[in-house]
Amino acid sequence: MVVALFNTLSRRVEPLEPMTPGVVRMFVCGPTVYDLAHVGHAKTYTQFDFLARFLRLRGYEVTYAQNITDIDDKIIRRAGEVGRDPRELAAEFEEAYRQDMAALGNTQVDVWARAHDYIDEIVAQVQALVERGHAYQLDDGWYFDLSTFPGYGKLSGRTEVAEEDSVARIDENDAKRNPGDFALWKARKPGDPYWDTPLGPGRPGWHIEDTAITERIFGPQYDLHGGAVDLIFPHHEAEIAQMEAASGLEPLVRHWLHTGLLRVDGSKMSKSSGNFLTLRDALAMSDYRTLRYAFLSQHYRSSMELSGTVLDQARGARRRVENFARLVDRSVNDTPAAVEAAQAAWAAMLERLDDDVDTPAALAVLFGYIREQNRADEPAGPAAWDLLTRVNELFDMFDLADRSVDDAEIDAELARRSELRKARDFAGADQIRDALAARGIVIKDTADGTRWWLADDTPQGTRAVGSAAVEAGR
Known part of the structure; x- marks a missing residue:
């Protein structure tokens, strides 16, 4: 068994080779909690939830950490608009996010890491960058000096911000040494939350929280880092620059995985643009299994459109599996051929998933098996039920309850x-x-x-x- 994954850093599918054999340390960029999660979040986090499930099924010991950005310009701005304390607002939306993930069946995260809880680690990492000559101070805080890190751009293949980098959170200051230099520590502004530290009173920049969190949890290097494709630049480039410059070790991460975006009317869904449907609204109008099917029937690296038609198709596909399940007779004795067919289908599904978590190909195997069973002279028996149960334990998107529904x-x-x-x-x-x-x-x-x-x-x-x-x- 060899699980292979596409590595954004090398731009090819490579075997997953953890630093400690059989142990995967996995970090995924979590949300900035200033509003409810939308269905674009749902796609990304469902696909990484599935990845963690699959790696565990394949025998890996997985530690899955996800950060919560609970101090940020967007949170402060929203709190000011509604007259709330930023920390209280962030705590409320964090709880809503975690409830929404549970409602969607995303249960695999082991460590939830709030930026508020890692201030000491953030300060220590900035100090390390200062000592190594990678950071400098301006009137509004401390900045990373990109000219000191020649490897900047190796993940994305570029070094300059483009118009489409809508989540870049670029820090503007005419005194910066280089246009792309980014804030590590932001000096205190009137009315903003702050901490008194050796760096001066202030709060973290956006990029630094992730590397401070992962250094504390995993150390300066670990196995797998995930996020949506729009985080590759500049966020993940900044993470690489920060941690490799601070530690002197590379690579920060062996495997970088990125999910495709969810689009509506051809444009990316995002909270900042107002072009989004909350996950709660989607779950109120649909159901978690159909949403999971819609997301997992697409390859994680593919972008997808979400519409009523897409969800109707997902619902129809689900129903074909569920209707087959209701025809299974668990009281019969399977023939050797029936057992072999079910085992072969499961092995073929795992083979497809071992190859860059190809969920569409794995589901195609399942539907092929169901078609063959529907053509058989004898009813499907315990082997078919065992296969369906295994599949559902992994995907969690079929209702296999014994219901009489025509x-x-x-x-x-x-x-x-x-x-x-x-x-x-x-x-x-x-x-x-x-x-x-x-x-x-x-x-x-x-x-x-x-x-x-x-x-x-x-x-x-x-x-x-x-x-x-x-x-x-x-």
């Missing part, structure tokens, strides 16, 4: 309800709705028609299973 019957009932509503027989339409609700079927009327799904029966009662159209946009 899709055609439900669709017919909804069509009848639609006719009653057109005839203004709302009492009759409500009777159909109530009868479906009594069977655990949730319906929602949307501009694109009526959607339905099965109400989830998890103890938390916080998730719904099925489909609803979501037109993500402004």
Whole structure:
């Protein structure tokens, strides 16, 4: 078994070779908590959640750390707009983010690291950069001197900011030695949160928090760093410059992984542009399994559009697996051929996932297996059920509960309800709705028609299973 992953640093697929064999230290850039998480966050963090699940399945001991940026210009600005204390605002949105990740089934993070809790490490790292001649002081704080680090640009292949670098948080000061120099420590401004430190009163720059966090958790070098592709430059370039300059060791990270962006109407979804749909809104209109399917049916490095059509397709694909599961007869005795077919399908799925976590190819294997089983003379048995269970433990996007639901019957009932509503027989339409609700079927009327799904029966009662159209946009 060799897991291979695309490495942004080398620009090729390479075997995952941790510094300690069998032990993966993994860090993923987390959110800046000044607002609710949007579905672009959901795509990135679902795909890294899956990566952690898969590596653990393949026998690796994984420590997955994710930072929480809870002190930042954006948080301070939003707190000022709403008249809140920045730290209280950040704490509220951090809790909302973690709840949303749990609702989406993203459960693999081991360490949540808040920037507030690493101020001493941040100060120490800036001091190390000062001592080594990589940092200088201006009237508004301490800056990294890019001219002292020739390796800047090796991850992205560039050194200058472009117009599309919307999350760059470029620090402007006409006195900077180099245009791309970035703030390590920002001097205190009236009304802003600050810490009294040997660097002077102030607060961290954005880039420095991640390397201070990872140095404390993992040391100056570790195995895998992830984030969305829009963080490659300048954020991840800045991380490399900071840590390798401070420690004198390279590489900071052996493997850099980046997910493609989620786009709406052809443009990147982001909170700062206002072009986003919150994850909570998406979960209210749809369900976590369909969202997970939509994200994991795409390769993690691919960008994707999110729309009602995409989610309807995801819902339909899910239902094909779930309908097959309801046909499985676990009481029969499998033939040797049936056992072999299920085992071969699982092995083929793992083989696809070993090759740069190719989730679309793995799912294609699953659907191929289901097609063959549907053509077989005998009903699928325990081997098929075991395969479906294994797949769902990894992907967490199918409802395998034994429910007696006939899709055609439900669709017919909804069509009848639609006719009653057109005839203004709302009492009759409500009777159909109530009868479906009594069977655990949730319906929602949307501009694109009526959607339905099965109400989830998890103890938390916080998730719904099925489909609803979501037109993500402004």
